[in-house]
Amino acid sequence: xxxxxxRNVTISVVLLALxxxxxxxxxxxxxxxxxxxxxxxVLATSWALFSGPTHYISLATAAFFGIGTFxxxxxxxxxxxxxxxxxxxxxGGVLAALVGLATLRLSGVYFVIFTLGLAELVRQIITWFQxxxxxxxxxxLTNITEAGIYWQLLGLGALVYLTGWLIGRSRLxxxxxxxxxxxxxxxxxxxxxxxxxxxxxxxxxxxxxITGAILAPRYVYIEPSLAFTPMLxxxxxxxxxxxxxxxxxxxxxxxxxxxxxWEAISVSFPSQTTLLLGVCFLLIVYLLPYGFVGxxxxxxxxxxxxxS
Amino acid sequence: MDIIxxxxxxxxxxxxxxxxLNLQYGMARIMNLANGELxxxxxxxxxxxxxxxxxSPYLTIFIVAPLAFVANWLIYKIMLRPLVKRAKSRGKxxxxxxxxxxxxxxxxxxxxLAVFGGDYFNYSYLATPVHIFGATYGANRLSAFLAAxxxxxxxxxxxxxxxxxxxxxxxxxxxxxxxxxxxDVPKMAAIAFALGGAVTASGGSIVSTFLTLDASTGVMFTxxxxxxxxxxxxxxxxxxxxxxxxxxxxxTFVARVIDPGLTLSAAxxxxxxxxxxxxxxxxxxxxx
Amino acid sequence: xxxxxxxxxxxxxxxxxTIAMPAMAQETLKIGAVGPxxxxxxxxxxxxYWPNVELWASDVNGRGGLDVGGTKYKIDIVEYDDQTxxxxxxxxxxxxxxxxxxxxxxxxxxxGLNLAAAPIFAQFGYPMVTSTATSDQIEELxxxxxxxxxxxxxxxxxxxxxxxIMSAMRDxxxxxxxxxMVNVADAFGIELAEAAxxxxxxxxxxxxYDSSYPLGTQDLxxxxxxxxxxxPDAFVAWSYPPDTFGLTEQAMIEGLDTKVFFTAVATSxxxxxxxxxxxxxxxxxxxxxxxxxxxxKTYAARHLEVTGSKPDYWASAxxxxxxxxxxxAIEATGSLDKAEVTDYIKNNAFETVIGTIDFDEHxxxxxxxxxxxxxxxxxxxxxxxxxxxxxxxxLKASWK
Numbered sequence: 001x002x003x004x005x006x007r008n009v010t011i012s013v014v015l016l017a018l019x020x021x022x023x024x025x026x027x028x029x030x031x032x033x034x035x036x037x038x039x040x041x042v043l044a045t046s047w048a049l050f051s052g053p054t055h056y057i058s059l060a061t062a063a064f065f066g067i068g069t070f071x072x073x074x075x076x077x078x079x080x081x082x083x084x085x086x087x088x089x090x091x092g093g094v095l096a097a098l099v100g101l102a103t104l105r106l107s108g109v110y111f112v113i114f115t116l117g118l119a120e121l122v123r124q125i126i127t128w129f130q131x132x133x134x135x136x137x138x139x140x141l142t143n144i145t146e147a148g149i150y151w152q153l154l155g156l157g158a159l160v161y162l163t164g165w166l167i168g169r170s171r172l173x174x175x176x177x178x179x180x181x182x183x184x185x186x187x188x189x190x191x192x193x194x195x196x197x198x199x200x201x202x203x204x205x206x207x208x209x210i211t212g213a214i215l216a217p218r219y220v221y222i223e224p225s226l227a228f229t230p231m232l233x234x235x236x237x238x239x240x241x242x243x244x245x246x247x248x249x250x251x252x253x254x255x256x257x258x259x260x261x262w263e264a265i266s267v268s269f270p271s272q273t274t275l276l277l278g279v280c281f282l283l284i285v286y287l288l289p290y291g292f293v294g295x296x297x298x299x300x301x302x303x304x305x306x307x308s
Numbered sequence: 309m310d311i312i313x314x315x316x317x318x319x320x321x322x323x324x325x326x327x328x329l330n331l332q333y334g335m336a337r338i339m340n341l342a343n344g345e346l347x348x349x350x351x352x353x354x355x356x357x358x359x360x361x362x363x364s365p366y367l368t369i370f371i372v373a374p375l376a377f378v379a380n381w382l383i384y385k386i387m388l389r390p391l392v393k394r395a396k397s398r399g400k401x402x403x404x405x406x407x408x409x410x411x412x413x414x415x416x417x418x419x420x421l422a423v424f425g426g427d428y429f430n431y432s433y434l435a436t437p438v439h440i441f442g443a444t445y446g447a448n449r450l451s452a453f454l455a456a457x458x459x460x461x462x463x464x465x466x467x468x469x470x471x472x473x474x475x476x477x478x479x480x481x482x483x484x485x486x487x488x489x490x491x492d493v494p495k496m497a498a499i500a501f502a503l504g505g506a507v508t509a510s511g512g513s514i515v516s517t518f519l520t521l522d523a524s525t526g527v528m529f530t531x532x533x534x535x536x537x538x539x540x541x542x543x544x545x546x547x548x549x550x551x552x553x554x555x556x557x558x559x560t561f562v563a564r565v566i567d568p569g570l571t572l573s574a575a576x577x578x579x580x581x582x583x584x585x586x587x588x589x590x591x592x593x594x595x596x
Numbered sequence: 597x598x599x600x601x602x603x604x605x606x607x608x609x610x611x612x613x614t615i616a617m618p619a620m621a622q623e624t625l626k627i628g629a630v631g632p633x634x635x636x637x638x639x640x641x642x643x644x645y646w647p648n649v650e651l652w653a654s655d656v657n658g659r660g661g662l663d664v665g666g667t668k669y670k671i672d673i674v675e676y677d678d679q680t681x682x683x684x685x686x687x688x689x690x691x692x693x694x695x696x697x698x699x700x701x702x703x704x705x706x707x708g709l710n711l712a713a714a715p716i717f718a719q720f721g722y723p724m725v726t727s728t729a730t731s732d733q734i735e736e737l738x739x740x741x742x743x744x745x746x747x748x749x750x751x752x753x754x755x756x757x758x759x760x761i762m763s764a765m766r767d768x769x770x771x772x773x774x775x776x777m778v779n780v781a782d783a784f785g786i787e788l789a790e791a792a793x794x795x796x797x798x799x800x801x802x803x804x805y806d807s808s809y810p811l812g813t814q815d816l817x818x819x820x821x822x823x824x825x826x827x828p829d830a831f832v833a834w835s836y837p838p839d840t841f842g843l844t845e846q847a848m849i850e851g852l853d854t855k856v857f858f859t860a861v862a863t864s865x866x867x868x869x870x871x872x873x874x875x876x877x878x879x880x881x882x883x884x885x886x887x888x889x890x891x892x893k894t895y896a897a898r899h900l901e902v903t904g905s906k907p908d909y910w911a912s913a914x915x916x917x918x919x920x921x922x923x924x925a926i927e928a929t930g931s932l933d934k935a936e937v938t939d940y941i942k943n944n945a946f947e948t949v950i951g952t953i954d955f956d957e958h959x960x961x962x963x964x965x966x967x968x969x970x971x972x973x974x975x976x977x978x979x980x981x982x983x984x985x986x987x988x989x990x991l992k993a994s995w996k
Contacts, residue, residue, distance in 0.1 A: 029694035121576035131781045131808045221711035223783040270675045274634045275418020281411030318815045426638040437849045446849040520838040522639045563818035569808040
C-alpha cells in the first residue's frame with residue numbers, strides 16, 4: 001500500500017474507534033443523535049456506492065429498509081436475533097438483484113420514478129399480506145439497548161467502507177470509473193457494465209435491508225406506514241448529494257451537518273419545522289450543487305491555483 | 309358495465325390530478341414534486357370560498373387558475389430557471405429539479421399549516437345521486453369528469469392548433485432545434501410550467517368536492533400523478549388522458565372483481581410493467 | 597409558536613396580577629409535549645391532542661399553577677413536532693429528557709409513536725399515561741415498560757361492543773343477521789377487523805361482504821357498491837378519517853341505507869356531525885363519551901373558549917383526562933419525584949372529565965368507551981366497558 005493509503009486507513013480506524021466510544025460518555029441524547037447519524041451514514045454511503053458511479057438516483061432505499069424492519073418484526077418471534085440480519089441482507093439483495101436485472105434498460109428519471117413506485121408497491125403488498133394473515137402491528141420487544149444498535153451500525157458502516165474501498169481498488173472499481181465517465185466506452189472496452197451495476201445495486205439493497213433489521217428493536221412497534229416512509233429515501237438522497245458522491249467519505253460529510261441542521265431546526269422552531277427544512281433544502285441545492293466534496297475540491301483547486 | 313363507468317369517472321379525476329404535471333415535466337422539463345401540494349392549495353381555496361361565501365368550486369377555478377398561473381410562473385423564473393441554465397446535462401437538471409421541488413413542497417406544507425392549520429377539510433357539494441344505466445353515481449364525480457373532459461380537451465386543442473401551443477410542444481420534443489427556428493425556449497418553458505400549475509390547482513378545487521384533504525396529503529397525489537404521467541408517456545397530453553382512464557378502470561376492476569385491498573398494488577404493478585417493457589410510456593417517443 | 601407566546605403572556609399577566617398577593621416564589625415546571633403537526637397523523641392530532649395540551653396548561657396556570665407540597669408551580673410546555681416519524685419522536689423525547697431536562701413529559705400521539713418512545717420513558721422513569729395508544733397486548737407491554745399506563749382500550753373491546761349492540765337489535769327483531777364489513781388496510785383498521793370477525797361469527801352474524809381497501813384510496817364507490825349488492829342489514833367500516841367521510845358520502849349517494857351504519861375513526865369528530873348534519877343521526881362510531889354529563893359539558897365549553905375549537909367525542913376527553921391524572925398525582929404526592937408520582941398513579945383512582953379512572957395490575961384502565969352514536973347533533977357513548985352515562989343505541993333512520 002502506498003503511504004497515502006496507509007494514512008487514510010489509519011485515520012479511518014482511529015475515527016471509528018473514537019466513534020465507538022460515544023456510548024461511554026453517558027450522554028443519552030448524544031447517543032440518540034449518534035444512532036441517527038450512524039443509520040443515515042450507512043444508508044447514504046451504501047446508496048452512493050451504486051448511485052455515485054452510475055449517476056442513477058435510486059429512491060428505493062425505503063423499500064429495502066422496510067423489508068429489513070419487517071424481517072426482524074416477523075422473524076423475532078421464531079428465530080434468534082443474530083440470524084435475522086443475514087436473512088434481511090439476503091432478502092434485500094435478492095430484491096435488488098431482480099430490480100437491477102429488470103431496470104437495466106431504464107435510465108434517468110425513469111429509473112428514479114421506478115424505484116419510487118417500487119417502494120410503494122412493496123409497502124402495498126406487505127400491508128395486504130398483513131391484512132390477509134390477520135397480523136396486527138408487530139411488537140419487537142428485545143433487550144437490545146441503544147448502545148447495542150449504535151455499535152451494530154458502526155460495524156455495518158465499517159463493512160460498507162471496507163467494501164467500497166476494496167471495490168475502488170479492484171478491477172470493478174476501475175470499470176465503474178469508466179462507466180461513470182462514459183458508459184459506451186466502457187461497454188466497448190469489454191467491461192460487463194450490466195453485471196457491475198447489478199452487483200452494486202445488490203450491495204446497496206442488502207445493506208439498507210440489514211440497517212432496517214437493526215433499527216427494528218428501536219421502534220418497538222412495526223407497521224407498514226412507519227417502516228416504509230418515502231421520506232427516508234429522500235433524506236438519504238439529499239444527505240448523500242449534500243456530501244457529494246465523488247468520494248467514499250462524501251456522504252458521511254453530508255449526513256453529519258444535515259442531522260445537526262435538522263435537529264437545530266426541530267428544536268428552535270417546533271411549529272415551523274417543515275417550512276424551514278424546505279428552505280434549507282433549497283439553500284443546499286442552490287449553494288452546493290456538487291455537495292461538500294465539490295466545495296472542498298474547488299477550494300483545493302483555488303488554493304493550489306494561488307500557490308502555483 | 310358500472311365498472312367501466314365508475315372507472316371512467318375515476319379516470320377523469322386522475323386526469324385532473326396528472327395533467328398539470330405532464331405540462332410541467334413533459335414540456336418544461338421540471339419534475340415537480342410539489343405538484344401534490346399545489347393540488348391541495350387549490351382544494352383549500354375552494355373549501356374556504358365555499359364555506360365562507362358559498363361560492364361553487366367550479367367558479368373558484370376562475371380565481372384559482374390565474375393565481376396559480378402567476379405563482380408558478382414566478383417560481384419557474386426565479387427558482388427553476390437558474391437551475392436550467394447551470395445544468396450541464398439533462399440528468400443533472402432532473403436531479404436538481406427533483407431536489408428543489410422537494411424543498412418547495414416542504415415549504416408549501418409549512419405555509420399551508422401556518423395559514424390553514426393541519427385539520428382535515430371536506431365539504432358536501434353536489435353529493436347527490438345520479439342514475440345512469442341503472443346504477444348510481446355521485447353528481448360531484450360526474451361533473452368532475454365533465455370538467456376533466458373540458459379542460460383536457462381544451463388543452464389538447466390548444467397545444468395542437470395554436471401557435472403558442474405548437475411552440476410548447478416543439479420545446480418538449482427538441483429544445484435545441486426549437487431555438488434554431490426562433491422559438492423563445494425559456495419563455496415557452498415558463499408558460500408551460502405556469503399553465504401546468506394552473507391546471508393542477510384547478511384540478512385540486514374540483515376534486516376537493518369529494519375528497520378529504522389536509523396539509524399533509526399532497527404527497528399521495530404527487531405519487532399518483534407521477535405514475536400516470538410516466539405511464540402515458542411524457543410530453544403527450546393524449547398519453548396522460550389515456551393512462552388516467554386506463555388506470556381508473558383498472559383500479560375499479562380490481563376493486564370490484566378481485567379485492568379492493570389490491571387496487572394500489574395492481575396500479576403500481578402495471579406501472580412497473582409498462583416501465584419495463586415500454587419505458588417511454590404508451591404515447592411517448594422512444595429515447596435514443 | 598403562537599401557543600407558547602400565548603402561554604407565556606398568560607403566565608406573565610397572572611404573575612403580574614399576583615404580585616399584590618403575599619410573596620410566593622413563581623416556580624415553573626417544564627413539561628414536554630411531542631406530537632405530529634405534519635405528516636399523516638397530523639389531522640387527528642390537531643383535533644384531539646394539541647388543543648388539550650393548550651387547554652390543560654391554561655387551566656392549571658389559570659388556577660395559579662400546580663400545588664407541589666405548598667409551592668405553586670406554573671407549567672411551561674415545551675412542544676416538538678415529530679412529523680409522524682417514530683425516529684423523530686424518539687429524538688424529541690430524548691431531547692426533552694436530557695437537554696431540556698423536562699420535569700415531566702406528556703406521552704405522544706398514536707399507538708406507533710407511543711411505543712417508539714416507551715423505552716426512553718422507561719429508561720428515565722417518566723410516568724407515561726397514554727391516551728391515544730390502543731393495544732391488545734397490554735400485559736406484555738406493561739411488563740417491559742413499567743411506567744406505561746393505558747387508558748383508551750383496545751380493538752377487542754370495540755369489536756365486542758359492536759357485536760353486542762347489533763345482537764340486541766337483531767334479537768329485538770329490528771335487523772337481520774347480514775353484516776357487510778370493510779376495513780382500511782392499516783394497523784388499527786386491520787386490528788379491528790381481525791378482532792371483529794370471530795366475534796361477529798360467534799354472535800351468529802353472517803359476513804356477507806368482507807374486504808379491505810388501501811389507505812388513501814380515492815374512490816370508495818366500488819367498495820360501497822359491492823357492499824350494497826350483498827344486501828346487508830348492517831354496514832360496519834373499520835375506517836380512518838379520510839375514508840370515514842368518503843364512505844359516508846358514498847353510501848348516501850349509492851343508497852346503502854342500512855339501519856346499522858358504523859364508521860370507525862373520526863366519526864366522533866365535530867366536523868363529521870357538521871358535515872353530514874341530520875344525515876349523521878344514528879350513525880355509530882368508535883368512542884363516545886358521556887356527553888350529557890356535567891363534567892363533559894363544562895370541559896367542552898372551556899375547550900371551545902380557550903382553544904377556539906370543539907373537542908371530539910372520543911379521544912379529546914381521554915387525552916385531557918390523562919393530563920389530569922398526571923396533575924393530580926403530582927399534587928397528591930406533593931413531590932416532583934418521577935418514581936413517587938408513577939407509584940401514586942399505579943395505586944390510586946382519579947376523578948377526571950371522563951369519570952373515575954383507575955388502573956389494574958397491568959397498568960391498564962379497563963373501563964373505557966367503545967362505541968358511540970350521533971343522537972340529536974351530539975355523539976353520545978352507547979357502549980363501554982364500565983363507564984356511566986351510556987344511552988341506548990337507536991336504529992338509523994332512512995336517508996331518503
